[in-house]
Amino acid sequence: MLNFLFRLSDRNSSYLFLKIFSQFLLLYYLSKSPYLNLHTPRPVSQSGSSSPYSESEPESDASNHNSLPAATALLSDELLLKVLDKIHDRKRHITNSLVCRRWCVLSGKLVKLIDWEFLESGRLSFRFPNLEDVNLVPACIKSARNSGILLSSKLIEVRLSSGMVENGEGLFVRKGDVFESKEIDFGVAILAEGCKNLRRVVLMNVSEEGLNCLAKECELLQEMELHNCGDLALRGIYNCKNLQILKLNGNINGVYDSVVSDIGLTILAQGCSRLVKLELVGCEGSYDGIKAIGQCCQMLEELTICDHRMEGGWLSALSYCSNLKSLSFQSCKKIDENPGLDEHLGSCMILEELHLRKCQMQDKQGVKALFVVCRRIRELVLEDCWGLDDSVFTAATIFRSIRSLSLKGCSILTTQGLESVVLSWKELDRLRVVSCNNIKDSEITAELATLFSLLKELKWQPDSWSMLSASLAGTGIGQKGSRSLSWN
Template identity: 25%
Template sequence: MRGHDRINSALPDELIVEILGRLESKPSRDACSLVCRRWLALERLSRRTLRIGASGLPDALVSHLARRFANEIVAVGQRAYGGSHLGRVAYIGPGRRRMDESTLLQPRLYGGSDKSGLGDRVTESYCLSDVGLAAVGDGFTKIEKLSLIWCSNATSVGLISIAEKCRSLKSLDLQGCYVGDDGLAAVGDCCKQLEDLNLRFCEGLTDTGLVKLALGCEKTLKSLGIAACARITDVSLEAVGSHCRSLGTLSLDSEFIHDKGMLSVAKGCPLLKVLKLQCANVTDVALQCVGIFCLSLEILALYSFQRFTDESLGAIGKGCKKLKNLTLSDCYSLSDKGLEAVALGCSELTHLEVNGCHNIGTYGLESIGKSCTRLSELALLYSQKIGDIALSEVGRGCKYLQALHLVDCLNIGDDAIRFIARGCRSLRKLHIRRCYEVGNKGIVAVGENCNLLTDLSLRFCDKVGDEALIAIGHGCSLRHLNVSGCHLIGDAGIIAIARGCSQLSYLDVSVLQNLGDMAMAELGDGCPLLKDIVLSHCRQITDVGLAHLVKKCTLLESCHMVYCPGITASGVATVISSCVSMKKVLVEKWKVSPRTKRRAGSIISYLCVDL
């Protein structure tokens, strides 16, 4: 009967809260909150995470939210957590507001000077301060996860307020905050459940604060991140190694950490599973100790090490049998011998990245292909000594490979890609950039054999042409395609993609000089789910093709079309008027009419201010 409430009169508050708590979609929850005042109140009660894009005065905003959402945790700022949220989460960071050409920050954005200092004051007024942190502590005492990222106005005073009132805190991210030792010591004294701590770019901290925290959270601390903290030295790591035996994740980026500190952690933290190091003064001695004592290690990332040798990887191979993920970046002293040791000892390896390690070549990667049969992702970047034979072994041995990334591997060509295509039929992602020996034959083999492929990127592979994309269109259902700079590709290849890949949502065809309006029309007909397209430097595309594209691709959210002489102000206006979901248009400034600017100025970006 019209006007009769069949729900509110029958369902108790507890049941409605339970239903609202099971809604994972934010739009769905927001819609439910608009039904009536009762549902609005109950939705607030059931909400565990509230994301706010801060503007205005963040201190006042947080205070207001603390009063309005008594049981909620607030996320304010530029970043937001993705995925599901377990526990109560807060992200508080520097607020953003849209600025036009008259903003006081304009001189600084374009490299000018701000002699008045007004720009700094405007920026700081949009950063949370100790007053806001006190409001968080007063209003959200049950908070479990708190991120204060680049909050330059927050000091130890605010952090002490949080520590004293939010004693259930389990995760604390202080990246870029200039807090001092007193604040960190207070966290150690009060937050006895703290598990995760990020101190990246905390320049105000010294060993004193971190040592006190290690003593206070010795039973619970599981994850620690440190980067660019000049006054945190081996003394801190010795305290962590002596007291925090439950530590499972350690990320270090420091010139002030030496073997002494790392030895303490390796010997004192046997449960360590994740280790990421960029420490110029750590040597083989420390990593060999990791191989001996950290037998539970699963993820190891080594960046820019010149003092590590194959002996280090030999120790890892002998001791860390559970290793699954290995990243070697710019480690010039490592060779095939070290990679072979890892391959023979770490048969459970699933992810491998070799980036700029110029002494690792074909033989080392062959060992991986022969021994690591569970490999699911392989990335080879700037690996000049690795040839086709290496990938042939990967194709034979790694049947479960799902992702392959190749960047500037000049000795890898079609033969290697054919071996991968025929052996790794579960391949879902293939990214190749500036591998000039890869051409049609290899990509045709991928189209014929890898039917599960959804993500293909062939940037600046100038031997790849229409024949390759025709095979891909016939054999794969792509969602992501990037063929930027593949100048042999024209209408025929993109038409094949349009007709065969109806689920396509991202397309980059920039710098394709032979691509024209016919392909745009076919994309409009065949790819209605397209959300992002990059057309920059396509000289043959005109307003006519663009109109055909946007007529049916109404879900478009971003369109880049700079340096397309055939696209005029009329074409830009057509895109704006046809795509109601559009969030970003990149175009030359002179192609935007006053009317278009008034209608959608907030989503238009310019390559340069004036031409």
């Protein structure tokens, strides 16, 4: 049972199971919890005094801990956090924290605030003084708490009222639907003063003053996500000396509209020199802003560009990111409209991975320029990219050191286009092709079949009618210790 649970924990299909399992654990522990039994005395120490635990962290005596079932005792903190995270009701999170000391500590790492008054009153910091991770975005938006309309995406999740949906401005969240910056700054100051152990925070419409307070009070802060914040607000994170991960959301289509330009990117670069991972969503900018990040953030290893609004010529600035190891593009309508000459583009010298997901790649010039900048990569991932045909994919022959290729949802790329590129890669040892309907088993040549036999790892499922498994039966591929073949 326990092994089955661990296998499910990393799959999307485990959501329902974890939800049911969490409810079972909750009911069991609440039935055993001394906090629901008014006749159960509090443990007393040998000296006769009450246990020294504070009210903010309920105690759990040894006998109560030893009575925990083996299944829960053996669950790692990471897995138990996944279970608890599926419970979205704030009141239930508070109840969970009363089960035992371990659950109290873990619940304090998963707070998603939906009631702004709970923060302003000081109850949040009093209840969870050791809070490490908090999301204030749902509480920053003025919406009906009992609304049945939930806007959910990888970028944001908020409850919407009917008035917000019918506002006529083309945005789900207007400026008037969000608390003013002064009010949010006040709440952030209360949070920072009461929860000095914060390591991750998600904020919305906060100003320079609020971020300044957070930077001064929470020295352990390492990760931050900002929504709907303008350029000048970024001056507030100048004192976040230990900030390593930043996700900056400038403009989210249809949700809210704010501007982050070269000004904000330059301020960010000068203030966050220790950044290791940076994600820019809906940000404007140009060569100057990206160059400033590359020159100032010397420790930057991962950069993600999502739905960017960069001016032409910005790609050549990536060469200033001297320690960049992973570069990702997501939901970008363009790469670079005017990249310039290849000899002026430069190169990311130690870049290892390039990921493009849900991007429009019909601009051959922009794609070619990107490949020139990333020509030293060892891993290429292309998923659900529109416009990736044979002529565009041919530009990938510039990758001479590539070892791994993953293709998914590239519906107009053909078998000939794939073959013309992968046969030029002498070091390729891993290939994954999934849901690419124009790549056919019947068109596999002898050269391509030979390459398949030399690969260490092959996942081949270009379409639901793939018959490669039958044609390769008896070849021994997938039976050797260092090689594997999967077609399901």
